[in-house]
Amino acid sequence: MKNASYLFLYILVTLSCHPMTQAQEAPTSIASLGVEEHIGSKLSLDQFTFSNENGLKVNFSNYFNKGVPILLAVLSNNSDYDALKNELSSAFLKLPFIASKSFDVIFVSSVKLISNMNWTFLTGNPLSITQLKNELGTAKAPTSGIYILRSNGEISRYLYMELAFMKKTSDSP
Numbered sequence: 001m002k003n004a005s006y007l008f009l010y011i012l013v014t015l016s017c018h019p020m021t022q023a024q025e026a027p028t029s030i031a032s033l034g035v036e037e038h039i040g041s042k043l044s045l046d047q048f049t050f051s052n053e054n055g056l057k058v059n060f061s062n063y064f065n066k067g068v069p070i071l072l073a074v075l076s077n078n079s080d081y082d083a084l085k086n087e088l089s090s091a092f093l094k095l096p097f098i099a100s101k102s103f104d105v106i107f108v109s110s111v112k113l114i115s116n117m118n119w120t121f122l123t124g125n126p127l128s129i130t131q132l133k134n135e136l137g138t139a140k141a142p143t144s145g146i147y148i149l150r151s152n153g154e155i156s157r158y159l160y161m162e163l164a165f166m167k168k169t170s171d172s173p
Contacts, residue, residue: 034140
């Protein structure tokens with residue numbers, strides 16, 4: 001399962017650099033979570049202001065247009081953070097490239113998060129997080145989400161934490 005996790009992540013990040021040739025429909029189980037995928041849509045990056053790790057107000061657009069894809073995690077509940085951090089850390093160690101040079105990782109949460117990882121942690125009020133989730137098409141989804149974005153803020157892929165954790169649990173002996 002661990003090899004599959006990092007290979008899956010590697011493929012997702014690699015694919016996010018290439019434009020999609022056709023729209024992909026979310027599986028029925030995803031649609032029932034209240035998700036309306038907006039693949040190919042560009043986020044209004046200048047419309048979002050968050051606080052960074054030091055408590056300073058920053059514009060979301062400051063983290064884009066650096067020439068690398070972005071793995072964005074928007075946490076609906078902070079209990080997902082530890083599980084996600086552990087899974088990503090484990091997967092990144094096995095990648096055939098240095099993750100921090102090949103893409104950026106940004107966490108957005110309503111509670112300040114801290115880590116020794118080379119990731120960006122942004123804190124927002126519930127309204128700003130809901131507005132971001134509206135643009136992502138996941139405002140009605142009760143779960144946290146992971147998104148692969150192109151450097152310009154265009155949505156490339158959706159990952160679904162609840163389904164990923166359910167699959168992992170079902171794969172366990």
